[in-house]
Amino acid sequence: MRDTSLVYLLDGAGRVLLGRKRRGMGVGKWNGFGGKIEPGETMRQCAARELREESGITVRPEDLDLAADLYFDQPSDGRWSHGGMVYFVRKWQGEPHLSEEMEPRWFSLDQLPYEEMWEADRIWLPQLLAGKQLRGTILFAPDGDHVIQSIFQEVHLDEKK
Numbered sequence: 442m443r444d445t446s447l448v449y450l451l452d453g454a455g456r457v458l459l460g461r462k463r464r465g466m467g468v469g470k471w472n473g474f475g476g477k478i479e480p481g482e483t484m485r486q487c488a489a490r491e492l493r494e495e496s497g498i499t500v501r502p503e504d505l506d507l508a509a510d511l512y513f514d515q516p517s518d519g520r521w522s523h524g525g526m527v528y529f530v531r532k533w534q535g536e537p538h539l540s541e542e543m544e545p546r547w548f549s550l551d552q553l554p555y556e557e558m559w560e561a562d563r564i565w566l567p568q569l570l571a572g573k574q575l576r577g578t579i580l581f582a583p584d585g586d587h588v589i590q591s592i593f594q595e596v597h598l599d600e601k602k
């Protein structure tokens with residue numbers, strides 16, 4: 442699968458915007474906004490486009506703060522393996538709205554719905570929210586959903602804007 446972006450809006454008042462996926466991979470789960478990179482795009486452009494398509498929110502690609510470089514490893518069917526670049530953004534325009542793909546909702550940072558999120562997110566997302574930058578691999582079980590193992594390393598991520 443092509444690499445994907447994942448964007449979390451932070452309102453600066455202790456809340457993060459998540460969306461409940463309404464179709465496709467990870468349906469029913471709360472997640473950041475994102476999707477597959479298109480030919481000719483940078484990952485930041487992909488992140489801004491996917492956020493706009495899925496929530497109506499507009500951001501400038503350079504306002505995205507890179508937080509993690511993840512690899513979602515699906516060994517039982519390598520076609521589903523892909524990288525995921527995770528960004529936070531604190532400056533945007535517009536109000537989140539329901540899209541065909543996502544139902545948006547603000548959550549308090551200390552009450553994230555980890556039971557209804559991808560399994561390994563409870564390991565890496567709190568670390569990113571605490572300001573760490575991570576590189577990591579999440580190894581999925583043959584069902585493509587449960588996690589067998591995940592490995593993270595704190596790094597300094599540098600990316601051209």
Ligand SMILES: Nc1nc2c([nH]c(=O)n2[C@H]2C[C@H](O)[C@@H](COP(=O)(O)OP(=O)(O)OP(=O)(O)O)O2)c(=O)[nH]1
Nearest residue numbers: 445446464465466467472475476477513525559562
């Ligand atoms: N937070 C989180 N996201 C994950 C995990 N595994 C995983 O594939 N994802 C994300 C990465 C992508 O944003 C999303 C799947 O890609 P997608 O949104 O393009 O998939 P889709 O089938 O809906 O494709 P599309 O219609 O949007 O093109 O799921 C995980 O463990 N945690």
